[in-house]
Amino acid sequence: MLAAASAFLYAVLTDRVLLVDPSNEMGELFCEPFPGTTWLLPPDFPLTSYTNFSGDTAESYGNMLKKKVIGAASTTAEQLPPFAYIHLDHDYADEDKLFFCDEDQRVLRDIRWLVMRTDNYIVPGLFLTTRFQEELDMLFPEPDTVFHHLGRYLFHPNNHVWGLVTRYHDAYLAAAHQRVGIQVRVFGNVPESTEVLEQITACTQKENLLPEVLAVGTAFRPMPAGKSIAVLVTSLKTWYYDKIKSMYWEHATATGEAVGVHQPSHEEHQQFGAKSHDAKAWAEIYLLSLTDVLVTTGWSTFGYVAQGLGGMTPLIMYKPDDSGSVVPDPPCSRDLSMEPCFHAPPYYDCRVKKGADTGKIVPHVQNCKDMSWGLKLAPRSA
Numbered sequence: 001m002l003a004a005a006s007a008f009l010y011a012v013l014t015d016r017v018l019l020v021d022p023s024n025e026m027g028e029l030f031c032e033p034f035p036g037t038t039w040l041l042p043p044d045f046p047l048t049s050y051t052n053f054s055g056d057t058a059e060s061y062g063n064m065l066k067k068k069v070i071g072a073a074s075t076t077a078e079q080l081p082p083f084a085y086i087h088l089d090h091d092y093a094d095e096d097k098l099f100f101c102d103e104d105q106r107v108l109r110d111i112r113w114l115v116m117r118t119d120n121y122i123v124p125g126l127f128l129t130t131r132f133q134e135e136l137d138m139l140f141p142e143p144d145t146v147f148h149h150l151g152r153y154l155f156h157p158n159n160h161v162w163g164l165v166t167r168y169h170d171a172y173l174a175a176a177h178q179r180v181g182i183q184v185r186v187f188g189n190v191p192e193s194t195e196v197l198e199q200i201t202a203c204t205q206k207e208n209l210l211p212e213v214l215a216v217g218t219a220f221r222p223m224p225a226g227k228s229i230a231v232l233v234t235s236l237k238t239w240y241y242d243k244i245k246s247m248y249w250e251h252a253t254a255t256g257e258a259v260g261v262h263q264p265s266h267e268e269h270q271q272f273g274a275k276s277h278d279a280k281a282w283a284e285i286y287l288l289s290l291t292d293v294l295v296t297t298g299w300s301t302f303g304y305v306a307q308g309l310g311g312m313t314p315l316i317m318y319k320p321d322d323s324g325s326v327v328p329d330p331p332c333s334r335d336l337s338m339e340p341c342f343h344a345p346p347y348y349d350c351r352v353k354k355g356a357d358t359g360k361i362v363p364h365v366q367n368c369k370d371m372s373w374g375l376k377l378a379p380r381s382a
Contacts, residue, residue: 001155002121002147002301002340003119003120003122005150005155006122007020007116008150012139013126013135018039019040019042020039021051022040022041028158029157029158029161029278030154030155030157031157033153047115053087053117055092055093059081060085061084061087061098061104062087062092062093062094062095063095064081070107072101072106080110083111083112083113083114084108084113084114084115085114085115085116086099086116089117089119090344092344097348098348102350103350105129106131120342121147121340121341121342123342123377124342124375125358127143127362129350144336144364144378147304147305147308147339147340151305151308151309157282157286160279164280165286165290168262168264173232173287175230176229176230178229178230180204180229180230180291181234181287181288181293181295182204182232182294183297183302184234184235185235185297185299185300186235186237188322191236191239192237195326196317196320197243198327198331199317199332200244200331201244201247202331203317203332206330210231211229211255212253212255213252215251216250220256221256222258226258228258231244232287232291233263234264234284234287234302237266241262264287265280265284285302285309286309288303288307289310289312291312293315294307295314295316295317296314296335297319299341307335308339312338313334313335313337315334315335316333316335316369317331318330336368336376337377339377340376341371341375342368343371343374363380364378364380
């Protein structure tokens with residue numbers, strides 16, 4: 001979704017039509033965003049090998065620059081190839097990163113077909129490209145809302161996924177006075193971490209999202225208004241859900257509020273390309289976007305999509321150190337904005353043609369809180 005939104009915005013900025021690879025089965029998850037037509041690439045598209053393109057593909061823009069097949073300053077329209085492959089995956093080379101430079105965009109403008117592959121949210125990089133800045137400023141006076149607008153426009157659950165969303169929301173979340181979303185993703189080899197559990201508890205209680213609990217047997221007084229909180233936990237594992245649910249079942253809350261804890265699914269492992277798994281993941285992302293407040297895990301694109309769709313600047317839990325034995329202090333903080341983080345940005349200032357911290361070129365493109373080398377769109381006043 002982050003890649004598709006990025007490609008769509010690039011197509012808008014360059015007056016191109018966006019066609020999406022049908023092999024990723026987006027039709028199994030989303031409604032068509034454009035009534036009466038489709039954005040899926042037709043099955044008779046003559047370039048059949050595009051799914052195998054990689055950083056080594058001879059037709060990639062970076063490789064053509066490296067081998068001097070084309071040049072940003074010297075190539076005429078007659079010398080341009082009929083198509084170019086734009087490789088913007090996390091492993092892209094320095095020459096590929098010149099995609100974000102004005103001179104290179106002038107060349108790409110005249111190539112009829114572009115095939116783009118990315119596993120990144122590249123939108124912050126587009127805001128660094130001078131030729132796009134005026135139009136981006138007009139389209140998005142508030143740059144920290146880009147994915148919110150693009151996501152709400154492009155990504156609508158199909159009937160099956162919408163059924164998963166509405167049935168769960170109506171049954172477990174709708175009646176609560178407050179809905180708290182907690183998105184848990186554990187990186188590394190310890191999926192059940194007491195430190196991460198302590199981090200979740202410390203974050204939610206310190207930020208007054210969830211109440212503290214009393215010792216077993218302590219007398220308590222329920223709130224007269226009967227305020228209830230519904231907590232939606234999303235995780236591949238049930239362990240965190242079980243622990244949080246048990247805490248609020250076995251202990252009264254200090255405030256007298258009733259806390260219900262819910263987890264729609266627990267797939268145990270990420271299953272790439274499995275239709276049922278993908279449908280549940282998309283439903284849970286959408287459910288998180290319907291909560292009132294959101295806590296996410298740093299580095300996780302799952303959380304990025306939920307916060308963007310919901311228009312929420314989340315509390316983001318910092319990634320523990322490599323040992324995983326120390327709870328970060330503070331356990332979480334308010335993110336810069338609701339925007340996703342560009343995990344693999346260029347470190348090159350096209351204007352002066354040398355390496356640079358690209359989080360310090362324009363005020364509203366800053367380094368991410370959860371990934372110091374990443375880039376994120378922030379409010380203009382930030």
